[in-house]
Amino acid sequence: MAIGQTNVSMDDILYEKDGNPSKTPPLLNRKNISLYGLSVDGVADYQDATTSAGVDINGSPNQTAPYGMGEFRGWESTSFDGWPLGSGLTTVPDNQWGQAAHNDPNTVQVGCNYGQFHDTNNDRIRHRWTTFTSAAASVFSYADQDYIGLDSAQFQAKADYNTTASAGGSSASFQNPASFSPASGTWTNTSTSGYSPTWQWIITINSGNANTARITSLFGDVKFYNRATLNSVTYPSTSDGYNGNQYYRSNGFTISLSAARSQFAQPIGP
Amino acid sequence: MITIKKRALGPVRPNPYRIEKLYNVYSVVQIGTDKVMGKFNSLEEAEAFLFSLTPRIK
Numbered sequence: 001m002a003i004g005q006t007n008v009s010m011d012d013i014l015y016e017k018d019g020n021p022s023k024t025p026p027l028l029n030r031k032n033i034s035l036y037g038l039s040v041d042g043v044a045d046y047q048d049a050t051t052s053a054g055v056d057i058n059g060s061p062n063q064t065a066p067y068g069m070g071e072f073r074g075w076e077s078t079s080f081d082g083w084p085l086g087s088g089l090t091t092v093p094d095n096q097w098g099q100a101a102h103n104d105p106n107t108v109q110v111g112c113n114y115g116q117f118h119d120t121n122n123d124r125i126r127h128r129w130t131t132f133t134s135a136a137a138s139v140f141s142y143a144d145q146d147y148i149g150l151d152s153a154q155f156q157a158k159a160d161y162n163t164t165a166s167a168g169g170s171s172a173s174f175q176n177p178a179s180f181s182p183a184s185g186t187w188t189n190t191s192t193s194g195y196s197p198t199w200q201w202i203i204t205i206n207s208g209n210a211n212t213a214r215i216t217s218l219f220g221d222v223k224f225y226n227r228a229t230l231n232s233v234t235y236p237s238t239s240d241g242y243n244g245n246q247y248y249r250s251n252g253f254t255i256s257l258s259a260a261r262s263q264f265a266q267p268i269g270p
Numbered sequence: 271m272i273t274i275k276k277r278a279l280g281p282v283r284p285n286p287y288r289i290e291k292l293y294n295v296y297s298v299v300q301i302g303t304d305k306v307m308g309k310f311n312s313l314e315e316a317e318a319f320l321f322s323l324t325p326r327i328k
Contacts (some may be wrong), residue, residue: 048273055273092284122325137292140313142285142320 002076002149013038013072014045017057019079019148030055039067058237078149080228080235083248091251092143093129098201098222098253102133103212103260108205109134110259111175115198116157116226118190123147125155125226128195133259145226145248153230155190158182158247159199161222163255165215172213172259175202190226199224203259210262220252285324289316298323 001021003012010033015023017038030046037045037056040063044054061075083092098112112131119126125145132138147153161184165176175181178200182188188197203213227247228235234246242249287307290297296316298307307323310316 053273094284119321122321137290140289140291140317142288142317144283144285144324146283 002074003072005073008069008072010035010038010069013069013075014057016072016075016077017045017059019077035067035069039063039071076149078147078153078230078233078235080147080150080240080248081145082236082240083145083226083242083250092127093224093250093253094141095251095253097129097131098217098255098257100131100133101256101258102135103210103262104134105262107134108259108261109202110257111200111202112255112257113178113198113200114159114224115195116155116190116224117195118155118192120151120192123151125190126195147228147235150228150230150235153228153235155226155228156187157190157197158185158187158225159197159223160184160225161199161217161255163201163215163217163222165203165213167211167213169209169211170205170213170259170261171208172203172205174204174213174215175200176215177201187225187227201255201257203257205259205261208261210260212258212260214259215255215257217253217255219254222253222255224250285320287320287323289313289320 003016014033015021015027018027029049031049033046034044037043039060041058042056044056046055047053048055059077062071093114100110100112102108102110110133114129117126123146127143127145128140130138130140163176165174181199182197201215203215205213225247236246236248238244238246241247286301288299288301290299294311296310296313298316298320300307308319310319
């Protein structure tokens with residue numbers, strides 16, 4: 001939420017810089033707010049009321065003297081939330097993503113996909129993913145990565161992968177990945193109207209014998225990334241990004257898809 | 271000494287709903303309770319409903 005055009009206070013500026021423009025909860029333990037500090041990175045914005053230690057929050061509309069509160073009129077701090085690197089289902093995508101197996105006497109299909117969408121109406125990067133087989137309902141899962149002040153930024157996403165398709169004597173066809181999926185290691189602009197880029201891998205067998213087809217990656221070898229650029233500034237900063245880089249990165253995921261067209265085929269697993 | 275305070279960054283938040291596609295019916299399901307919140311004929315309609323359940327408060 002941008003600072004207002006009138007009656008700008010140093011309090012308003014401090015809360016905006018702190019990413020808490022609603023002032024909830026209030027920043028109570030502070031004293032001696034400095035306009036010089038608010039304006040210039042590397043100079044304390046205020047002092048901790050208990051320890052008197054200076055506290056600096058980066059970001060301002062103009063770092064050059066003379067410094068004026070009027071420069072903050074309409075200014076909005078920017079931030080881009082991080083990527084969860086938890087475990088199990090708390091990651092994006094979840095740890096079951098990319099692993100499925102199915103055999104069926106008729107047409108059999110096994111696949112997975114993952115995509116990002118820049119939702120400017122809600123100030124979010126939306127993540128969507130699914131792993132599916134022709135045996136059961138497909139489940140689409142979602143997660144939101146919020147940002148502040150980056151509606152006009154160019155968001156980009158990237159995937160690193162090295163997947164191998166093996167027909168294994170079957171007559172399988174593959175999307176390894178689909179033709180619309182960017183190549184491994186390629187940053188691609190994120191769409192503001194739908195899930196693009198999306199990376200998708202599918203095995204389809206319509207006819208033929210009972211041999212098993214697979215798409216596999218090395219363990220933990222599939223990774224997803226994103227970043228944003230606004231006015232030549234890249235988000236996240238090195239201090240917020242993954243391992244000091246100016247991007248966020250997912251955990252490493254494993255793709256293990258297998259399909260066979262026979263109810264008599266050996267049980268297959270990811 | 272100056273302490274650098276980083277703005278509060280939230281993690282990506284998994285959505286508390288998922289969409290299940292069975293044939294051409296898309297069901298919005300609450301994760302945990304498996305309660306079906308609505309059924310739709312397209313993924314786009316189901317997603318619009320799902321996102322209406324989790325609005326962003328700016």
